Amino acid sequence: MKDIRNYSLLRHNTFGIDACCRRYIEYSSVEELQQVIAMLSPADQPLFMMGSGSNILLTQDFEGTVLHSAIKGCEATVCGDTILLRCGSGEVWDDVVARCVANGWYGAENLSLIPGEVGASAVQNIGAYGVEVKDLIVKVEAIELATGKGVSFDNGECAYAYRQSRFKKEWKDKYAITHVTYRLSTTFTPHLDYGNIRTELENRHITAPTAKQLREVVISIRQSKLPDPQTEGNAGSFFMNPVVGREHFEELAARYPSMPFYEVDASHVKIPAGWLIEQCGWKGRSLGRAGVHSKQALVLVNRGGATGQEVLQLCETIIADVRNKFAIELHPEVYVI
Numbered sequence: 277m278k279d280i281r282n283y284s285l286l287r288h289n290t291f292g293i294d295a296c297c298r299r300y301i302e303y304s305s306v307e308e309l310q311q312v313i314a315m316l317s318p319a320d321q322p323l324f325m326m327g328s329g330s331n332i333l334l335t336q337d338f339e340g341t342v343l344h345s346a347i348k349g350c351e352a353t354v355c356g357d358t359i360l361l362r363c364g365s366g367e368v369w370d371d372v373v374a375r376c377v378a379n380g381w382y383g384a385e386n387l388s389l390i391p392g393e394v395g396a397s398a399v400q401n402i403g404a405y406g407v408e409v410k411d412l413i414v415k416v417e418a419i420e421l422a423t424g425k426g427v428s429f430d431n432g433e434c435a436y437a438y439r440q441s442r443f444k445k446e447w448k449d450k451y452a453i454t455h456v457t458y459r460l461s462t463t464f465t466p467h468l469d470y471g472n473i474r475t476e477l478e479n480r481h482i483t484a485p486t487a488k489q490l491r492e493v494v495i496s497i498r499q500s501k502l503p504d505p506q507t508e509g510n511a512g513s514f515f516m517n518p519v520v521g522r523e524h525f526e527e528l529a530a531r532y533p534s535m536p537f538y539e540v541d542a543s544h545v546k547i548p549a550g551w552l553i554e555q556c557g558w559k560g561r562s563l564g565r566a567g568v569h570s571k572q573a574l575v576l577v578n579r580g581g582a583t584g585q586e587v588l589q590l591c592e593t594i595i596a597d598v599r600n601k602f603a604i605e606l607h608p609e610v611y612v613i
């Protein structure tokens with residue numbers, strides 16, 4: 277177990293923001309987590325459960341305790357053509373995807389190279405290229421922070437939706453996730469109809485991709501559009517893609533015939549926030565030391581030495597501009613702390 281006072285989180289957030297927490301505790305097992313819960317005092321509150329820091333913006337020092345899971349390990353149970361893979365919450369998500377693809381356990385390949393850890397995958401319902409992790413999650417095991425008691429939730433209880441779950445709403449700060457069980461299949465059913473996957477496959481003269489080839493294509497698309505946090509701090513998509521009512525959509529589509537969109541249901545349509553931000557002239561621009569990535573306007577970046585407040589100011593300015601131009605309210609996908 278690691279237990280450190282007045283700890284800099286600089287190496288623990290991909291935005292590269294230099295902020296401190298009063299106490300930082302990392303645990304490697306359920307038993308260690310239960311010991312941590314038993315020893316915490318009111319002075320250690322509030323608690324913040326942090327994964328790999330790839331989806332947070334620190335705007336100030338955190339006057340409380342950061343808890344980080346380093347629970348590792350994945351166990352596979354084979355039931356016919358179904359694989360149940362139970363992973364520790366501290367496993368790196370993309371290592372899990374790589375392992376699945378290497379073993380011929382299919383379903384996760386479109387979620388290749390999404391940053392973050394297993395615990396966060398179940399909080400955030402990570403998604404890309406037409407697949408969301410909720411399509412794979414069977415069970416989430418957690419410890420209730422108030423009591424140290426173990427609990428287990430099935431997929432339905434987590435109330436998953438686009439980048440949403442109960443862990444982000446009424447269960448926020450209530451549980452620490454320890455394990456997630458995913459359902460994979462030995463039958464490969466490729467999902468190729470989203471974004472530019474098919475174009476990229478055509479460029480490589482691939483007509484029927486293997487899961488390994490599909491993973492490679494997804495990785496290459498992500499790497500071509502998204503900045504490497506080692507060189508330019510960022511947290512991937514900064515905003516969620518907004519969902520608007522059909523009437524509002526029709527009115528915008530008449531004004532902007534080339535506007536991309538995704539059907540949600542009979543009365544709702546999702547519009548890419550990256551397109552809205554680009555239309556407001558922000559792509560590639562900066563405000564102070566914070567900026568908008570030149571290849572993907574949904575990604576805000578730290579141009580070097582930015583404070584969390586500078587990134588927040590850019591975020592608020594973009595929200596106001598999109599509201600004024602499109603009457604659409606953007607909401608951050610990253611946790612602003």
Ligand code: EPU
Pocket residue numbers: 390391402403404405406470471501512513515516517536548549550551552554559571572573574609
């Ligand atoms: N677009 C622009 N300008 C931009 C960026 C995008 O016009 O600067 C347009 C694109 O041309 C495209 C549309 O917006 O027509 C969607 O763009 P893209 O396919 O790049 O995806 P996104 O909607 O911006 C979402 C997810 C990503 C995921 C991709 C692919 C959210 C918040 N983000 O981004 O999620 O990788 O789709 O499925 O839903 C991540 O960002 O880390 C992530 C996992």
